[in-house]
Amino acid sequence: MDLQALWNEHSETLIEYGTSLATVIVFLVVGLAVAGWVGRAARKALLKAQLENTLAIFFGKMARWLTLAIVIMGCLGRFGIDMTSFAAVLAAAGFAVGMALQGSLGNFASGVMLLLFRPFTVGQVVNAAGTTGTVVEIGVFTTVFDTPDNRRIIVPNGIVFGGTIENISHHVTRRVDVEVGTDYGADLDQTREVLMAAAKSVSAGLSDPEPAIVLAGLGGSCIDWKVRLWVNADDFWPVKDALTRAVKQHLDQASIGIPFPQLDVHMEQLGG
Structure with a gap:
């Protein structure tokens, strides 16, 4: 069969499918351009609305892929493919993937x-x-x-x-707490003054709110105190170290002892 006869027999079909193919190619090219524009526009709009950059990028990509999916479904419909059955297959596949990735989807939702x-x-x-x-x-x-x-x-x-x-670093200021125990024989008012002087000697401490000395309790072997000093959050650990050092030095200078747990052992010799 020569080409002329083949053309005469199938010309209408070839023209029909050729036209459809050309239309689909143009539709895909335009769709790709539109999908890219939609993704960029969505991202810019979300960033303008002060949404987190990670989310803006993600939703921008989602908008792009959704637009591409619509374009592809339109192209398939051009060739007479039933979109109802195609959508059902996609839904089933999506359900299966969702069940397999339910942990990841939970992490995504939390993110x-x-x-x-x-x-x-x-x-x-x-x-x-x-x-x-x-x-x-x-x-x-x-x-x-x-x-x-x-x-x-x-x-x-x-x-x-x-x-x-x-x-931990949400607020610009934090409070440093140092706990210390003193001898029962030490005068309470004098101890409070010494501890306040120790707190005020730390240069990085804030004056507002003022330092606080709290009589926390009466322990088994000492009187319990808490020294509280407000600082800038960035200075927390250096001030914690400096305040602990100042409390020890000021108590030593005032001859106020810091008791430590002691254990007395009594030994008796039993008669044989």
């Missing part, structure tokens, strides 16, 4: 909540999921911490968001 409600941000020091450290990254599935001894800890978001979160 979205962390990014939306912002109980902490990158750079803050928090105690969450049994981990204390500086937040390095908040992803949609995991949160990354660096501990004070320079260990990198990666925790699933489901565990972080499902437990108690202590944001």
Whole structure:
């Protein structure tokens, strides 16, 4: 069969499918461009609304892929493929994938909540999921911490968001507490004055709120005191060290003893 006869026999079909193919190609090219524009526009709009950058990027990509899915379904429909059955297959596949990845989906949902409600941000020091450290990254599935001894800890978001979160560096100021015990023979008023002088001698301490000396209790071998000093959050640990040192030095200078637990052992010789 020569080409002319083949063309005469199938020309209408070839023209029909050729036209459909050309239309689909143009539709795909335009769809790709539109999907990219939709993704960028969505991301810019979300960032303008002051949404977390990670979420803005994620939802921008979701908008792009959703637009591409619509374009692809339109292309398949151009060739006469039934979209109802195709959608049912996608739904079944989505259900199966969702069951297999339910743990990951839970972490994703928790990540979205962390990014939306912002109980902490990158750079803050928090105690969450049994981990204390500086937040390095908040992803949609995991949160990354660096501990004070320079260990990198990666925790699933489901565990972080499902437990108690202590944001240690949320406030600009913190209170340093130093507990100390003194002899029962020491005068209470004098001890209070000495401890107050120790607190005020720490230069990095804040004067507002003022330092506080609290008579905490009467222990088994000493009188319990708490020395409280407010500081800038960044100075917490250096001031903790300095205040502890000042309390010890001022008590020594005032000849006020710091008792320590003692154990008396009495030995008796039993007659044979």
